[in-house]
Amino acid sequence: xxxxxxxxxxxxxxxxxxxxxxxxxxxxxxxxxxxxxxxxxxxxxxxxxxxxxxxxxxxxxxxxxxxxxxxxxxxxxxxxxxxxxxxxxxxxxxxxxxxxxxxxxxxxxxxxxxxxxxxxxxxxxxxxxxxxxxxxxxxxxxxxxxxxxxxxxxx
Ligand SMILES: Cc1cc2nc3c(=O)[nH]c(=O)nc-3n(C[C@H](O)[C@H](O)[C@H](O)COP(=O)(O)O)c2cc1C
Ligand SMILES: Nc1ncnc2c1ncn2[C@@H]1O[C@H](COP(=O)(O)OP(=O)(O)O)[C@@H](O)[C@H]1O
Ligand SMILES: [Mg+2]
Numbered sequence: 753x754x755x756x757x758x759x760x761x762x763x764x765x766x767x768x769x770x771x772x773x774x775x776x777x778x779x780x781x782x783x784x785x786x787x788x789x790x791x792x793x794x795x796x797x798x799x800x801x802x803x804x805x806x807x808x809x810x811x812x813x814x815x816x817x818x819x820x821x822x823x824x825x826x827x828x829x830x831x832x833x834x835x836x837x838x839x840x841x842x843x844x845x846x847x848x849x850x851x852x853x854x855x856x857x858x859x860x861x862x863x864x865x866x867x868x869x870x871x872x873x874x875x876x877x878x879x880x881x882x883x884x885x886x887x888x889x890x891x892x893x894x895x896x897x898x899x900x901x902x903x904x905x906x907x
Contacts, residue, residue, distance in 0.1 A: 755791045757801070758851045759895045762786035764805075764843050767831060770823065775864075777871055779816065779831035780805075780847050787830045790817070794851070796828070800878030801852040802891050803834050806845050807898040810891050811836040814871075814878045815851060821860040822867050835875060848898060850890050853881060 760782075767781035796818030803813035812835040819825045832849055855874050861867040881887060 755794050761848045764847050777833050779833050782830045787828050797857045798855040798874050799851045801850045803849045804896050805842045807900045810896050812882045814874050818858040852887050
C-alpha cells in the first residue's frame with residue numbers, strides 16, 4: 753500500500769441499482785474513469801478514510817474497490833459508504849475521499865445476510881480506527897477545503 757493516504761475526487765454516478773439503500777448501506781459510486789486511474793498498487797479490497805460531498809462536512813467512510821464477488825460484476829467499481837445520514841441523494845455532486853487504511857480483501861458470501869454483517873463489521877472497525885490521532889489529522893487536511901461554488905472537474 754505505498755500509495756496510502758490516497759486522495760481522489762469525482763462525480764457521483766449511478767451504480768448497478770442493486771438497492772444497497774434498501775440494505776441500509778447506500779454506496780456513492782465513482783465513474784469508470786476515476787476507477788481506471790487508481791494507482792496499480794492500490795489493490796482491490798475494503799478500505800476506510802474520510803469523505804465529503806462538495807464543500808460539505810467531512811465524515812468517516814468505508815470504500816469498496818473491486819468486482820463485488822458476491823454479485824460477480826464484470827466492471828471494477830469504487831463505492832463509498834459515508835457514515836452520515838444525508839437529507840437527500842447527491843448524484844452528480846463531487847465526492848472527495850481520502851483513503852487512509854486497508855481492512856480486508858473482497859470476499860464472496862453464502863447469503864446476503866452474511867454480506868451485510870461483514871459490511872457492518874467493516875463500518876464499526878473503520879469508526880474505531882479513524883479515531884486514532886494519526887488518522888484524525890486528515891479530517892482537517894487542505895484537500896477538503898473545497899471553495900464553495902467552485903466548479904470542480906474530474907478528480
Ligand atoms: C464496506 C463495504 C464492504 C463490501 N464488501 C464486499 C465484499 O466483500 N464482497 C462483495 O461482493 N461486495 C462487497 N461490497 C459491495 C456491495 O456488494 C455493493 O455495495 C452492492 O453491490 C451495491 O452496489 P451498487 O452501488 O452498484 O448498487 C462492500 C461494500 C462496502 C461499502
Ligand atoms: N450515507 C451515504 N453514503 C453514500 N451514499 C449515500 C448516502 N446517503 C445517501 N446516499 C445516496 O445514495 C446513492 C447510492 O445508493 P445505492 O443504493 O448504492 O445506489 P447506486 O447503485 O446508484 O450506487 C449515492 O449515490 C447517494 O446519492
Ligand atoms: Mg452504490
